Amino acid sequence: MEFIDLRSDTVTKPTPEMREAMAAAEVGDDVYGEDPTVNRLQELAAERTGKEAGLFVSSGTMGNLIGVLCHCERGDEVIMGNLAHTFLFEAGGISALGGVFPHTLPNQPDGTLNLIDIQSAIRMEDVHFPKSKLLVLENTQNRCGGAVLTAEYTGQAVELAHRYHLAVHLDGARIFNAAAALGVDVKELTGPVDSVTFCLSKALCAPVGSVLCGTKDFIYKARRLRKQLGGGTRQAGVLAAAGIIAIETMSKRLGEDHARARRLAEGIANISGFSLAFGMPSSNMVFIDMAPSVKYSAQEAVAKLMEDGIKIGISGERRFRMVTHYWINDEAVERTINAFSRLAG
Numbered sequence: 001m002e003f004i005d006l007r008s009d010t011v012t013k014p015t016p017e018m019r020e021a022m023a024a025a026e027v028g029d030d031v032y033g034e035d036p037t038v039n040r041l042q043e044l045a046a047e048r049t050g051k052e053a054g055l056f057v058s059s060g061t062m063g064n065l066i067g068v069l070c071h072c073e074r075g076d077e078v079i080m081g082n083l084a085h086t087f088l089f090e091a092g093g094i095s096a097l098g099g100v101f102p103h104t105l106p107n108q109p110d111g112t113l114n115l116i117d118i119q120s121a122i123r124m125e126d127v128h129f130p131k132s133k134l135l136v137l138e139n140t141q142n143r144c145g146g147a148v149l150t151a152e153y154t155g156q157a158v159e160l161a162h163r164y165h166l167a168v169h170l171d172g173a174r175i176f177n178a179a180a181a182l183g184v185d186v187k188e189l190t191g192p193v194d195s196v197t198f199c200l201s202k203a204l205c206a207p208v209g210s211v212l213c214g215t216k217d218f219i220y221k222a223r224r225l226r227k228q229l230g231g232g233t234r235q236a237g238v239l240a241a242a243g244i245i246a247i248e249t250m251s252k253r254l255g256e257d258h259a260r261a262r263r264l265a266e267g268i269a270n271i272s273g274f275s276l277a278f279g280m281p282s283s284n285m286v287f288i289d290m291a292p293s294v295k296y297s298a299q300e301a302v303a304k305l306m307e308d309g310i311k312i313g314i315s316g317e318r319r320f321r322m323v324t325h326y327w328i329n330d331e332a333v334e335r336t337i338n339a340f341s342r343l344a345g
């Protein structure tokens with residue numbers, strides 16, 4: 001059976017154009033800095049994010065980990081949301097591997113951290129305290145429903161952090177979705193921060209990889225850290241070739257995914273027993289709550305949908321997450337809405 005896979009945009013497979021480019025990619029040894037396709041991808045990523053340099057890394061997790069470890073020493077403190085991917089879903093890597101201490105603040109429903117909360121969390125110099133070194137923001141904010149942080153908010157948060165000599169790292173796994181949702185250039189969202197990671201392998205459809213961007217000095221340090229983590233790869237140009245198409249071509253079509261997410265949200269919210277957990281989606285994520293009036297548990301509902309050839313994720317006791325992407329067309333959206341109607345009975 002051909003499944004409609006809405007569990008995440010990470011399930012996207014490379015497009016035929018990507019596969020052709022991968023087969024034809026010019027490659028070299030990237031640990032020597034000699035892979036021309038990786039170099040081209042890194043330059044392109046830096047140019048798009050308004051940074052001096054970029055570094056191809058295996059995953060968003062690795063990009064965030066290297067980003068945090070570049071900015072912090074052991075025992076330093078990093079301020080981030082209690083719903084940040086780096087806090088929830090990156091296996092505690094910043095602490096396990098870097099001895100870095102997370103100081104979490106409540107994410108607001110719009111994905112932001114309160115500026116007053118940030119200011120209060122920043123430690124003054126005192127031998128009893130860890131040193132506040134870094135603020136991590138996430139855009140789009142996954143667990144807040146794919147919420148989009150504006151350029152204005154980003155600028156304010158960065159200005160505040162810099163006033164207290166903290167650096168700012170942006171987990172921009174889906175920063176191209178944020179830019180598409182706001183109708184702005186990615187640079188407006190990434191320009192103010194000191195470093196940013198974005199993913200090629202989610203909505204942008206590349207099979208592997210993320211790019212970490214920052215100053216030349218920062219990326220030099222990041223390259224050593226990537227090596228220490230075992231993430232220096234050789235003829236990675238076969239992957240970077242898909243990454244170039246991800247940025248140049250796939251980033252331009254994300255509005256379609258957002259429109260389908262809205263249609264999916266609206267269709268399911270009209271069915272009795274289902275409601276939107278975070279309101280209408282602002283990007284490509286739809287979170288749905290299922291009322292007790294629906295006779296199934298979340299697991300049973302997922303199993304029922306699976307029988308209809310639809311895969312969705314569970315993100316709470318009676319909450320589901322669906323993510324639209326390149327391989328989800330209008331028909332898949334309508335089939336999913338109909339399958340939810342059958343669940344309602």
Ligand SMILES: Cc1ncc(COP(=O)(O)O)c(C=O)c1O
Pocket residue numbers: 010058059060061062085086138140142171173174199201210
């Ligand atoms: C917001 C966010 N940041 C980082 C990541 C990590 O990316 P990866 O799965 O490539 O490690 C994800 C993955 O879904 C994510 O949603």
